[in-house]
Amino acid sequence: MFERLEFLIGNKINILKNKTVMVIGLGGVGGHAFETLVRSGIQNIIIIDNDKIDITNLNRQTLAFQDTIGKYKVDVAQNKAHSINPNCQIKKEKIFLSEENIEEVFNQKIDFIIDAIDTIKTKKLIIKKCLKEKIPFISVMGTGNKMHPELLKITDIRKTEYDPIAKIIRKMVKEEKIKGKIPVIFSKEEPLIKNKLGSNAFVPATAGLLAASYVINNLLEEKHE
Secondary structure (H helix, E strand, C coil), X not given: CCHHHHHHHHHHHHHHHCXXXXXXXXXXXXXXXXXXXXXXXXXXXXXECCCECCHHHCCCCCCCCHHHCCCEHHHHHHHHHHHHCCCCEEEEECCCCCCCCHHHHHCCCCCEEEECCCCHHHHHHHHHHHHHHCCCEEEECCCCCCCCXXXXXXXXXXXXXXXXXXXXXXXXXXXXXXXXXXXXEEECCCCCCCCCCCCCCCHHHHHHHHHHHHHHHHHCCCCCC
């Protein structure tokens, strides 16, 4: 099944099979990240999302099809994973992550976390929790209102610019004097519009692919930034 990947990484495929990755948010970014992890040999994945697929998701979300509208994203994601690799162990958390449940959710084996949500309060919560528990992570900033995936970049939050979500997170880091590396994916492109949230198929997807590649390469100890 993973012969082509094994050509690249050899026996290291077994490292990936035994790691557990959590994906928080299965939208335009998280859905593509999730699918890429599955296709890259990650067999233990925890997925967190309480949303159902909506018709407005069709233009950008890999889980969105006419026949999945109205279904929970975690259920569709699990089915998609098993259709790719039946050996995948998918743990579904059909919840909205918050201060009330984060302790319970994080109280399990987690080797890496992809934060692919756009709720600022929860994003702050995830970043601080990962730093406190020393769990490797990558946090994706805003991908809406942008048209150029080639301007996406992986860096520390302190080196971001133009991104409205990153600006809020930078402010938190500065005011709370948070130390430690905070790896993020952000776009150097200025938002094209304000007051409305526009989207396309390629910017969120590229961010999701970057997030998955960051996880895979770090788990293989081949860190490229």
